Amino acid sequence: MKVKDVEISEAQLAAMRGAMAGEFRASDIVRAAEQAGVPAGEIAMRAADRLIQAERKQGRIKPAASSPFWVLANGVAA
Structure with missing residues (x-):
């Protein structure tokens, strides 16, 4: 993933997914x-936002009943 000319590595994405x-x-x-x-x-915020959007579109996460939280859609990390 690239955010404002900064490449976000797979290891960094894995760390971000680990927070989910x-x-x-x-x-x-x-x-x-x-x-x-x-x-x-801004770079970290945009990267997090893009990851959330991608995970939501793939059906892996959904908004929690207790907003402003997110939860894993199936209860299991990807």
């Missing part, structure tokens, strides 16, 4: 991205 456990917020994914070396701020 139980109920999670976008900020949990942003934090995981930054810890994995994604530049902090």
Whole structure:
């Protein structure tokens, strides 16, 4: 994935997906991205947003009943 000319590696994406456990917020994914070396701020936020959009479109996550959280659609990490 590329965000504003910054390449997000598969290892960084894996770290971001690892933050998707139980109920999670976008900020949990942003934090995981930054810890994995994604530049902090806008780049990490955009990467998290794109990952959430992709996972939602593939049916892997859905909004939780207790918004603003997300949950795994089948209860199991991908």
